[in-house]
Amino acid sequence: MTELTVSILDSIEDVNPNQWNNLVTQSDLGSLFHRHEWLRLVETALECEPRHVVVEKETNPVAVFPNFYDSIHVPGWHEAARSLPVRELVSVAPGYGGPVIVGDEDACLELAFDALEDLRGIRTLFHRVRTNDLGYVRYGKTFAKNGYRPVGVNCRFRIDLERPWEEIRAGMDADHRRRLRSMRDRDVEYRDEPIDAGSLEETYAAYVNNVERAGGVAFPFAFFAGLADLLADRVKVFTVLVDGREVGRYLYLLDEEQSTLHYYFAAIGDEECFADNPSQLLHAHAIRWGQEQGYRYYDFGGTGADYSDGVFRHKEGYGGEAVPTGQWQKGFSRLGWPAFRAARSLYRKSTY
Known part of the structure; x- marks a missing residue:
């Protein structure tokens, strides 16, 4: 049986666009926002830094989980937030993301979430996954098992x-x-x-x-x-x-x-x-x-x-x-994430 391998791409240019898009097209959860062209647009036009997780069987991708580093969203302080020394990892903004899989779901998800652990660090406060298909509810317990919490403030x-x-x-x-x-x-x-x-x-x-x-x-x-x-x-x-x-x-x-x-x-x-x-x-x-x-x-x-x-x-x-916009979050910074959550809680109490 051919072994699956996982890697993290620093640019969408590092993967064959036809192979990537073919996977997206074959998957029930694939969307325009998962396509090679959209991810290239976000990378080049918005100068976002990619960290795309790819699971391959031999040389063929069987699962992709696109992500970008982005500045923290601070309402009313967009430009100031861009200069902060902290960031988030998001799948995907603008647009929507989440894992897209055509192979063994159990094996691909395990490899993908293990790879994401390598992106933890003091600068990266959290990982946020934004999806636009209710079908992602099938991964709800998988997200929970890997330490992610659902977020229900958008639709x-x-x-x-x-x-x-x-x-x-x-x-x-x-x-x-x-x-x-x-x-x-x-x-x-x-x-x-x-x-x-x-x-x-x-x-x-x-x-x-x-x-x-x-x-x-x-x-x-x-x-x-x-x-x-x-x-x-x-x-x-x-x-x-x-x-x-x-x-x-x-x-x-x-x-x-x-x-x-x-x-x-x-x-x-x-x-x-x-x-x-x-x-x-x-x-x-x-x-x-x-x-x-x-x-x-x-x-x-x-x-x-x-x-x-x-x-x-x-x-x-x-x-x-x-x-509902299916979203999940997981803290990636042991110091920054609790502080961010406390500040966010105060903001929500005063503005929501």
Whole structure:
């Protein structure tokens, strides 16, 4: 019987992309965010430091567990956090991760978790695993056995696109339905933007305005350029025009592995555009497009699991199913992890 071997890669460039993607495609839990191109994008455009665990049988990968070192998330202190001497190991952000296996699950998981132990250290506070498939619940006890604790503070809303459009629209809240009705007599046009440098520059400029208006931190343009370079066939940008004037764009990711259309970036440049209901129009258009293309799910993206939060309530209003974001954490620093947990507990008590 051929022995399995495990290694940790410092770059996704160290593995054959066809072999990697073939494993992702074959696995029930593989997604766009596990693909070689996405991991290369995160590594190069965001300058994240990879630590991908790979289990091989002879020279063929039978399990992968992608990870990156990243700065600790400190709300309101993004730039300051990047300069701290501590970090986290995350699988995967941006996006989602977790182990993807096509071989012997018991053996592959044991090797993968043993390899992760080699990444413990005083600088690395914890390992965080973010997943977007409820199927990862199959590994719940395995995570627990290896010292990981579940985290349940985030979720996503998704719509089953196998339902008829009229049923989906009827399931939206009264405000979203009213806004869609109010646009029936307007001249509404949708445009499918090319995934090239010129169009993405326009999309990016509107996206940055959108993020800054909300008080967030924008991705660098290199990330958008990388999408065009590495994943052009997995990106869709829709623009909506009302009475001949552009009022918004949304960028989507096409997750063929999970048959999911992911709403990913909003690019509504001017606040006055909201009077023409670009959010409702673009979501409705993309939902119907996803149905025509045969996707199973429309994913509104992640949000905090907080019924009083405006983003949560806005996404909930489209009538989608709330899906927990399966996350697990394990402390990797004996000194730093207890201190971090204590500080996080105080923060949650004062802000949640």
